[in-house]
Amino acid sequence: MQMILPFPDIGPDIFSIDIGGFTLALRWYAMAYIVGILLAWRLAVTTLRRGPLWPRDHAPMPAGDVDDLITWVILGVIIGGRLGFVLFYQPAYYLANPAEIAMVWQGGMSFHGGMLGVALAGAGFAARRGIPLLSLFDLMALCTPPGLLLGRIANFINAELWGRPSDLPWAVVFPGARAQDCPGVEGLCARHPSQLYEAGLEGLLLGMVLLILVYRRGWLKRPGQIMGMFVLGYGTARFIVEFFREADAQFIYSGNPMGHVVQLAGTGLSMGQLLSLPMIALGIGLIVFARIRPSARR
Structure with a gap:
């Protein structure tokens, strides 16, 4: 008998x-x-006060300039995230419904667009x-x-952006007709809690790595290194999690149940993976660029 949560x-x-x-x-x-x-504000202020x-x-x-920076960032997240979703995920729909x-408030934001x-x-x-x-x-x-x-x-609490069907012991039965629409699965359909995978990789693990590199390894001394590691880390984490995350509904159709936007000999890439590949390349490039520049440690 399958163990499900x-x-x-x-x-x-x-x-x-x-x-x-x-x-x-x-x-x-909203609370998140x-x-x-x-x-972010507290960490930015603390880091800026550590001149060395x-x-x-x-x-x-x-x-003191962090307050103004936060305002700019919020606008960038909202405008970029929304336009990214429109252009990357549902361009035809929004072309027909520009209003x-x-x-x-209807939902629909893209991290890659927000970035x-x-x-x-x-x-x-x-x-x-x-x-x-x-x-x-x-x-x-x-x-x-x-x-x-x-x-x-x-995202997990909202029961959205769930993963693909799974029979692993920690698979979760998400509510809703769409979450329970699993072809070939009899009874309750359990899925990967891919939101929590992303929280652990993109948030907890990547955040700890960046803090160690900044406060223990001095990576801020070479401008661009931390940005490069973030972009590389996020792109890699997202690429991996996409193997377990359910593709957006508009990409799933008969003959393409996995929702690949690029199909290659029986497998392929999801939209999230396709958008993550340039991030991985950019991240590596930023780190290399920061390391070959003359050091500004003193």
Whole structure:
């Protein structure tokens, strides 16, 4: 008999209040964003106050500028994440329904698009304030994993972005007709909790690696190294998890049950893997570039 885990009895709302026919709710996903931003702010301020960690023992910007940077980053995440989802995952639908592009409350965000949005926001902020770009990117990369960890846990609580069917002991029975639509599976369909795989790899493990490299190995001394390790680490983690994560519904059809966007001799790549390959290459390139540049340790 297959061992499966029931989905925990946790709703998407932390609490809700009815006020005159209007329901005000605080959702776990929103709380993940709020706490993730607060943790990023605290880590950024702490790191900027440690001058010896940086090139020439001097932080690239005052700690007080982090408040303004957070505003730019939030805009980059929202705009880039939404446009990335529109362009990478459902371009035909949104081309036919352009008015829905701005309806972010309906769901649909892309991490890869959000990362591009944050990179552009960071570049604009650096140019406006005269901040070394690679050092700013290093700081932003260091502060991102806590938000990824909390966001993926929120995905699990929301019972979304679940994995492929599995008979492993820790497979989870997610609620909902779509989660239970598993061709060839009789009875309850258990799936990989791929959200938790991502939380562990992209958030916890990658975050610990970056902290060790910054606070124990001095990697901020060579601008671009930490950003490179983050991009490489995230791209690799996402590429691996995509083997266990259910593909988006629009990519699944008869003859392509795995939802590959690139098919190669009976196997293929998902959209997440396809978008992760340039990240892996970019990450390696940034690390190599940072190491061949003249050192700025003093």
